[in-house]
Amino acid sequence: MTVGAGRSRPGIGDYLLWSVIALFIIVPLGCFLAYGFFSVVDNAIVYRPTVGNFAELLSNPSYRATFLRTIRMAFEVSAINLVLGYATAYFIWLRPPGMRNFLVIALAIPLLMSYIIKIYAMRGVLGTNGLLNSALMALGIVDEPVSALLFNLTAVRITLSVVLLPFMVLPIYIALERIPASVLHAASDLGANELQTFTGIILPLSLPGGIVGAMFTFVLASGDFLAPELVGGIEGFTYGRLIFSQFGLAFNWPLGAALSILLMCVALGVIFVARRLGNPRWQR
Amino acid sequence: MAKPDTGGPDSESGLPLLRIRGLGVSFGPVDAISPLDLDVHDGEFLTILGPSGSGKTTLLRAIAGFQPPSAGRIEFDGRDIADLPINRRPFNTVFQDYALFPHMTVRENVGFGLRVRGTARRQMTERVDIALGIVGLEELDSRYPAQLSGGQQQRTALARAMICEPRLILLDEPLAALDATLRRQMQNFLKSVQRQSGITFLFVTHDQSEAITMSDRICVMRTGNIEQIGTPRELYYRPKSRFVAAFFGASNIVEPCRIEESRDDMTVVSTPVGTFSVKGPPPENTSGLALAIRPEAFGSDAETRMNSLEFEVAAVSFVGSETITELRHRNTSLMFTMKSRSDPAARPPETGSFLRVGFDPAECALVTGAES
Ligand SMILES: Nc1ncnc2c1ncn2[C@@H]1O[C@H](COP(=O)(O)OP(=O)(O)O)[C@@H](O)[C@H]1O
Ligand SMILES: [Mg+2]
Numbered sequence: 175m176t177v178g179a180g181r182s183r184p185g186i187g188d189y190l191l192w193s194v195i196a197l198f199i200i201v202p203l204g205c206f207l208a209y210g211f212f213s214v215v216d217n218a219i220v221y222r223p224t225v226g227n228f229a230e231l232l233s234n235p236s237y238r239a240t241f242l243r244t245i246r247m248a249f250e251v252s253a254i255n256l257v258l259g260y261a262t263a264y265f266i267w268l269r270p271p272g273m274r275n276f277l278v279i280a281l282a283i284p285l286l287m288s289y290i291i292k293i294y295a296m297r298g299v300l301g302t303n304g305l306l307n308s309a310l311m312a313l314g315i316v317d318e319p320v321s322a323l324l325f326n327l328t329a330v331r332i333t334l335s336v337v338l339l340p341f342m343v344l345p346i347y348i349a350l351e352r353i354p355a356s357v358l359h360a361a362s363d364l365g366a367n368e369l370q371t372f373t374g375i376i377l378p379l380s381l382p383g384g385i386v387g388a389m390f391t392f393v394l395a396s397g398d399f400l401a402p403e404l405v406g407g408i409e410g411f412t413y414g415r416l417i418f419s420q421f422g423l424a425f426n427w428p429l430g431a432a433l434s435i436l437l438m439c440v441a442l443g444v445i446f447v448a449r450r451l452g453n454p455r456w457q458r
Numbered sequence: 459m460a461k462p463d464t465g466g467p468d469s470e471s472g473l474p475l476l477r478i479r480g481l482g483v484s485f486g487p488v489d490a491i492s493p494l495d496l497d498v499h500d501g502e503f504l505t506i507l508g509p510s511g512s513g514k515t516t517l518l519r520a521i522a523g524f525q526p527p528s529a530g531r532i533e534f535d536g537r538d539i540a541d542l543p544i545n546r547r548p549f550n551t552v553f554q555d556y557a558l559f560p561h562m563t564v565r566e567n568v569g570f571g572l573r574v575r576g577t578a579r580r581q582m583t584e585r586v587d588i589a590l591g592i593v594g595l596e597e598l599d600s601r602y603p604a605q606l607s608g609g610q611q612q613r614t615a616l617a618r619a620m621i622c623e624p625r626l627i628l629l630d631e632p633l634a635a636l637d638a639t640l641r642r643q644m645q646n647f648l649k650s651v652q653r654q655s656g657i658t659f660l661f662v663t664h665d666q667s668e669a670i671t672m673s674d675r676i677c678v679m680r681t682g683n684i685e686q687i688g689t690p691r692e693l694y695y696r697p698k699s700r701f702v703a704a705f706f707g708a709s710n711i712v713e714p715c716r717i718e719e720s721r722d723d724m725t726v727v728s729t730p731v732g733t734f735s736v737k738g739p740p741p742e743n744t745s746g747l748a749l750a751i752r753p754e755a756f757g758s759d760a761e762t763r764m765n766s767l768e769f770e771v772a773a774v775s776f777v778g779s780e781t782i783t784e785l786r787h788r789n790t791s792l793m794f795t796m797k798s799r800s801d802p803a804a805r806p807p808e809t810g811s812f813l814r815v816g817f818d819p820a821e822c823a824l825v826t827g828a829e830s
Contacts, residue, residue, distance in 0.1 A: 356557035359524050362544040362570035363551045365622065374574070378561045456561045456602040 186305070209431035219427060228434035237416065244413035245440065247327060248396035251334045252388040258335065259342030260386055263380075266343070267350040280342050280345060290335070293404045296333040300324045300405065325407025333405050334395045342387035349383025350376070381453040387395065389448035393441045413437060472534055475626060475658050476521070481530035483516050490516040491682045500625070503652050503659045504702055507524040507669040507705070508679030511628045514662045517553070518628050519681070521660070522551050534626070545574075549626035550619035554634060556611045558603040564597040564614050571622040592651060616651065626658045635670065645672055666705055670694065678702050678829070695752075695820070698741065699827040703750035707825065710792045713748035715824065720821040725824060731790050734765040737819040746826050753782070753795040755821035762818025771813050774806045781806050785813065 209224045231237045266277045284292060298368045300323040307319040323329060353376065362372040399414030406412065417437070420430030474497035482493040491513045498504050506514045518523035521532060523544040534540050536641060539547060550571070558567050566573075569586045577585075590596045593613035602613055612632060619627050631639045632648070649672050652659045665671055669676045670690040678685040678693065678701075684700045686693060698701035698710065712729045717740050719726040725740045729749055736749065760766035769785035769792065776798060782807060783794045794815060796806075807813045 263533040354555065354557065356553045356555055357559060359522075359544070359555060360551070360557040360618075361570070363522060363547075364574065364618065365545050366570070367545055370574045374570070375559060434692070454561065455602065 179276050185269065207435060209428050210435045211432075212428040214426050214428055215299050217425065228431050228436075230429065231433055231436065240416050241413050241436070243327070244396055247331060247334075247412065248392050251331055251338065251395045252391040254331070254335050255339055255342040255391045256330040256384050256388050258419065260380075260384055262339070263343045263346035263383075265351060266347055268412055278344075281343055284337075285340050289400060290404075291400050293333060294402075296336060297324065297405050300329055300332065303450070323403060328356055328407065329405040329407070330402045330410040333401045334391075334398060337401065338391045338394055341390040342384070345383040345386040346380055347383070348448060351382040375393055382454060382457070385448050387451035389444055389452070392444050397437055463646045463773060466658055472500070474498055475535060475748050476537075477531075477533040478521070479533075481517070481520060482528050483513075483520050483525055484528045489682055491520070492683050494682075496582070496677060496684065496687075498626070498660055501656050501658055502674040503649065503661065503672060504738055505661045505663060505669040505673040505676045506679055507663055507666060507676050508685075509664055509705075511681075513632060513677055513682040514664075516682075518551070518630050518662055520630055522549075523547050524718065528726055545817040549624045549628060550622065552612075552615045552619045552632045554630045554631040554632065556603075556615040558611055558618075560603050560612055562607070563600050563602055567603070567614055568599075568608045568617045568621055570618060571805075574735060576660040586622060586819065589621050592620070592655075593617040608636050609636060609644060609753060612636065613647075616648070617763045620651075623826060624657065628780075629659060629661045630635075631662050631664070632671070633663070641668075647812040648672065662823065664705070666668075670706075678705060695749060696738065696823050698823075700746070700748060700750070700825045701827060704824045710747050710751040710753060711825075712751065712790055712792075714745075715749050717744065717747070724819060727824065729770055730788075730793065731787050732765075733771075734822070735819040736822055736824050738824075741824055741826050743826055746828055748825055749822055750793070750825045751822040753793040755817040756792075756794040756815040757794075757817065758813070758815055760814040761818035763812070765822070766814055766816040767813045771807045771809050771811050774809060783813070785815070 186432060201249050209219075210227055211225065213222070213224050231241075262281075264283070264321055266274055269277060289388040297304075301307070302319040302321050302324070303322070306323060310316045310320065311318075323332075337436075357375065357379075358371060361375045367421070397414050399412065399454050402410045402412040402416070413433070417430050418435045420426045420433060424430075476496075476498035478494070478496040478498075479489065480493040481493065482489060483491040485800055488564060494517075506517060508514050520527045523539075523542065525542075534548060559570065562570070565586055568589050569582050572582045572585060586599075587596070590599055593616055595610065595617065598610060600607065603614065607612065614633070616820055627749075629648075636644060645668060648659075648661075656671060659669050661672065673690055675687060676693050677687045680701055686698050688696070692796060694708075695708050697708055698707060703709075703711070715727045715729050717725060718733065720729050720740045722739055723737065725736045725738065727736060727740075727747075729750060734749060741747070757763060767787070769787045771783060771784040772783040772791065775782045775784075779798055780795045781798045783796075785792045785794055
């Protein structure tokens with residue numbers, strides 16, 4: 175929807191909003207894209223267009239490996255979260271209305287909290303003296319603390335899954351909420367048992383929400399650098415950290431921009447696919 | 459034709475298809491339905507008629523199993539169905555909002571009841587084709603509900619409810635969302651489907667004209683109680699309560715009434731505007747007794763009628779096919795409608811003149827109960 179849709183003439187407000195959009199979104203993005211085509215010589219940026227950065231990142235096996243590992247990790251996080259998130263949303267949806275609202279709010283509150291704090295919290299959970307190890311020891315599953323829970327790619331997977339779970343649960347829950355009670359009644363009225371109602375009606379009607387959630391999770395997980403930085407250790411080196419290192423450490427902004435552009439293309443591709451899957455023909 | 463009482467055990471030769479005894483539904487302290495009895499006979503078109511909030515939907519939901527009753531029994535074909543889960547109840551529902559499955563085509567929607575029963579694909583296709591033929595949707599079978607008009611969604615919902623050949627279909631205000639023209643079409647259509655299929659319809663509406671045109675019998679509900687059950691004619695001509703009389707447009711109420719003489723076939727009552735004969739015995743409970751007269755019951759040929767009265771003409775209004783005359787006498791005012799004529803000889807009376815009108819004992823009814 176464009177601002178002022180339905181009005182015949184764009185007003186002053188429309189121009190104002192468009193200039194805000196241009197100034198804060200389009201121009202910075204354009205500059206950023208442009209940087210991808212510059213290069214660095216002797217620690218100074220050379221403003222002459224070249225595709226050297228892209229050639230570099232496609233041919234460098236270490237970049238490629240990091241890229242593929244990250245995409246795969248983000249995909250795994252999305253898949254795990256789809257299952258966990260669906261189960262959580264479904265569980266919440268089945269509660270009585272008062273309880274339901276409470277749980278949804280409880281789930282949304284962490285979204286308002288600082289991202290760093292959440293990751294440190296996860297570090298506390300996963301650490302040698304953390305909650306998870308204490309629990310494992312208390313249950314007698316292990317004799318001494320497991321250090322393998324932290325500073326590897328699995329720690330990144332777990333952390334991102336936990337932190338991004340609300341992004342999965344909320345769209346699924348909204349999709350479930352939108353199913354009219356009469357539609358479910360109609361299914362049982364026509365003879366469907368609970369399983370048939372679930373697989374035939376509830377799941378297909380709520381899965382578009384899951385696809386939106388998976389898209390959020392994938393895009394956020396693939397570009398994240400804070401969680402891998404703080405809980406990933408050396409093994410958990412991801413594409414996000416690679417980009418960060420180009421900007422923060424190597425001071426190679428053009429290469430960092432080029433790396434980002436590649437990630438952005440992947441994200442746009444995922445969003446495009448998700449839009450198609452998440453908006454099936456019957457909804458249009 | 460079924461008899462006009464609530465349908466006690468002796469009301470019909472055979473066993474009713476649906477037999478409801480003492481059924482009550484309460485939401486906390488509120489009784490949405492006070493314990494009531496109702497019989498639905500095999501093959502009939504029975505309409506539950508009542509204003510909004512009278513408990514029609516709740517009654518239907520209790521029968522379908524969506525709403526557990528707080529008291530009473532529901533028997534289908536002689537079997538208590540209290541313990542039957544919704545999906546095992548042997549009848550189907552057409553919902554007020556149609557409740558079509560948005561992600562399924564018309565064909566898939568209609569076939570759903572067969573699919574969950576594991577019907578073979580070929581047989582399913584055949585039966586869905588037949589059902590689509592009945593409702594006239596053969597051409598639209600691959601559309602999604604969002605691509606259908608209100609009337610087409612309605613037809614889909616009906617075909618879906620009929621596919622498993624239930625003996626009873628429950629319909630909750632299925633026409634409420636349609637515009638007037640389509641509504642009339644669908645009334646005729648539903649009625650013809652019901653007559654041809656022989657399926658018993660338990661139909662809910664708040665529209666008395668819809669109820670009159672479609673039903674074999676009408677059950678009038680008011681605040682969770684059954685006010686009266688009977689054929690459209692019985693309710694129209696012999697309402698038992700003021701509420702039913704008003705609902706069916708017998709808007710002239712003459713009160714108070716005192717019974718002067720009562721016989722089996724005739725009751726004589728005295729009222730402030732005269733003494734009149736009314737067909738039938740007097741009601742058992744006479745609290746709030748009043749005489750209800752339909753506006754179209756009056757004729758100016760007073761001499762030939764058993765009852766007559768002389769009133770002053772207060773107002774005359776021409777509303778097209780009818781002319782409405784308002785008559786007044788002391789505190790009583792009556793509406794009198796007659797067919798409009800262009801013939802100057804049949805001109806309506808002048809305002810302020812006195813008019814003598816008559817009506818037959820069969821055209822009025824003794825009603826009881828509080829003001830509606
Ligand atoms: N789920 C519910 N909880 C509380 N009260 C209800 C509920 N459903 C219906 N009622 C009440 O029961 C009465 C009958 O409602 P309903 O059966 O929907 O009437 P109708 O269909 O005749 O309009 C109304 O007073 C309504 O407020
Ligand atoms: Mg209703």
